[in-house]
Amino acid sequence: MKNRMENNVLNKKPISIKWENVRRNWYKFSRNKLSIVGLLVVLIILFLVIFAPLITSHPEAVTKYVNFSEAKKPPSLSYPFGTDIYGRDTLTRTIYGFRISLLMSVVVLLISVPIGVILGLVAGYFGKWVENLIMRITDIFLSVPTLILALALLTILPRNLVTTMIAVSLVWWTWYCRLVYGLVTSIKSEFYIQANELIGEGKSSILFKEILPNCLSVIITKMTLDVGAIILLGSSLSFVGLGAQPPTADLGGMIADGVVYLPDMWWMAVFPSIALVTIVLGFNLLGDGIYDMFSLGEA
């Protein structure tokens, strides 16, 4: 896949937004019906997330609310997902849980993508010892499973959502660094020849003006797929007690709380689990659709 993506980047012209292009991109995107499913799922979740305060019936569920008379209730009309041990509505908490998941993805990507892309460009362009240094560091980070690294980092940092996001970002930039580095090095060998012929136009402006826009399609695709991946990682971390702290609702945390009460009060763990799978599935399908739209898979 990597080589095909590089080929596509080499052959593509600068992106322009015209109605014709939009129609063509939609056609490519929608050829696989599953991509549309992904888009719908993501849109629905975005809607839920944005309008959460307006649409949830039990807004107190995400606070330190406690009402033991309503606790441990199975799914019913007023509590479609049942209640947890404190009497909080699981459905409301699930929707707010989506908020946290998305927040984490957005923040991590906002931090790690620029860092990774810039470092990748630097490593690819400057070469020599800079390249070696950056890529060895990247190798080291990529060698250890992300979960373990994040755990180690969070041992020393205070445990809350912000530090978790920072810890994940510190690990995540390496993927983008490696990705962009690969693209730049293969493009460099092509542009190098042309660059010498261009009088006055330095290599750096070629890199930034022409290569970067073409790398964008690959980067955007990866970012979409990464939303799902970060949500998974985040939920694994909150499953073990990191990330958002109580009483904030978080999917992983909810599942961890609910596991203890299996199998009798199954709804406490099952509904957040299904929600988690759904949101990750949605972003993955969407990402695949974007991959098709940019024709990254075609040789």
Added chain:
Amino acid sequence: MEKSLLEVKDLNLHYVVFGGSLKVLDGVNFRVGFKENIGIVGETGCGKTTTMKAIMRILGMTTAKISKGEILFKERDVLKMNEAEVQKFRRREISMIFQDPTAALNPVFSIKSQIYNVIKYSQGTEKKLTKKERKDLATKALSDVMLPDPERVLENYPIQLSGGMRQRVCIAMALLSDLDLLIADEPGTSLDVTIQDQILELLNELVRKKGISIILISHALGIIKNITHRTYVMYAGFMIEAAKTTELFSNPLHPYSKGLIASVPTLVGRGISNGIPGHIPNYSNPPLGCRFHPRCSYTMPICKVEKPPFLTVSDTHQVACWLFKKEGDKIGK
């Protein structure tokens, strides 16, 4: 009509692809006699390789489907053979040399391993060879194709050999059995011209020595002229002309053949010609009637509607073109 070694009758083949099918072969007809050298000429994409693979029934791992036709080898229909018969056919009666020797050799097995594998299947079930016999056979096969130091070649991997050496190895493997027909798909095309020359001479020599027939596919006309007795011209999945080689080159009849022969650059006379305008048709939606008509300067109304059959113009010359209907009628087709 004398007996033919191979006779392909009205072969129709299509590939199933996403959203339709590619109708590549549209009624291919040709025959190969015993100890006869046949040439097939045509541009890339006209279906030559596909036809050959169909003959050997090695299209198994692709999405190709044969909808019509017969392939008669020594008067048995290859397409109707069961698994055991086909295997025997492939192992003992026919062999193929592929276009790109680098692609035709499995890169992760040594030459020794690959040759021994072929030996295992090509010698027939009665003969069980000892290790020494097997090694001797392999070494002899490699030296027959003029490879220096066969023992070292055996130990090597394909990537360690040059293009010419790989081609010779492929030829050696193809000739290990007691075959009757050899198919050579553009041998030496990917190689240096001087090496290509050597390879073809080698092929010619071996074919003569073993008394086998050869189907030589090429789009290098000079090669065809030197080696073959009869030549077919193929276009977009069907044969458009067949003639004794010398006659085809001195008197091409079909407009396409004329263009082909004319496009061979000469040192004196025409120099370099303009080639044939246009390109091969889209197989998912091929033109009706004669598939060449969009590019033909002599198109007649009937060409757009009905496909021309093979019309006999003389004992040694047939052409599939409506221009020659009258000649065909004269002789009585």
Added chain:
Amino acid sequence: MNNRNLAFIIKRLLYSILILWGISLLIFFVVRIIPGDPARMALGTQAPEDVVERLRVEMHYDKPIFIQYYYWFKNVLRGNLGISLVTKHPVLEDISELFPATFEIALYAFIFIAVVGTAIGVFSARYSNSWVDNLGRIFAYFGIVTPQFVFAIMGMLLFCYVFKILPSMGRLDPTLTYPAKITGLITIDALLQGNFIVFFDALKHLILPVLSVGLGGMAQSTRITRTSVYNNMRKDFIAAAQSYGVPDRVIMFRDLLKVSMNPTVSILGLQFATTLSNAFLVELIFNWPGFARYGMTAMLQKDLNAISGVVLTVAIFVMLGNIFADIVNSFLDPRVYLLSTSKE
């Protein structure tokens, strides 16, 4: 194995050791960046100042950080990973006590991924677009989107509570005793001692954890294998093998398989360590007495030595996985070492 193969492997080994050393640097500096006084933290707020000072000197906390690294590294090489804050035992002891349990899950899960995942990939490619292929792809997709612990939960619900056929907790039925410890892996130990009752019971307890980790991890290698086989199927050397009359079955499992395995093996090498870290999560659900609980506690209690030990262990596995993949690849595909020397 010929000389060039050997040279290649040694080069890769050295590189991996370099990476491992880099990881050790990373761990060390990360852990030392904390604000606060490590000696004070180790002894607690009640300890008198001179005791703390003595510990500080002893542990070289007063020296510059590079000297500290030197002493730490020396200790690590001798096998001294420090004392755990929580258990008050040497970390190395703790880890060798608890690690085999986690390793048992990871090992079987890895085998599952390698064998089943690859097989599905091969069949998916060979019979592409048939029901085999579609089923395989759906499986693989769910493997990607479902976190391991959700697999575990669903599995547990289904097989322990709905169809009560599998146990849900622990490694062994409480009425049985552990076999004498040889490797620490109950299944191997039991087999070696001929204790089949324990062997089968341990297997029963392993099924859910192993499948939870395995089904999720299978996705990547299945996809890669499928793509690789699919691309190679259409190459001329396969058609050539058919033309020589080699039976299809032989082609599939000999010619096709060997040439397609390179990317799969590389991915599996990377996944070796990932299965270990996934086993972590799954352990907590099944109350498995392994590494995970230790690591979790270490993290929550800021037990620096313990967490360093855990990360280091995982890092060693990362290195082993990569070496293993390189070695296997060099045997499968000689181009790996025939080509590399020309570049460097």
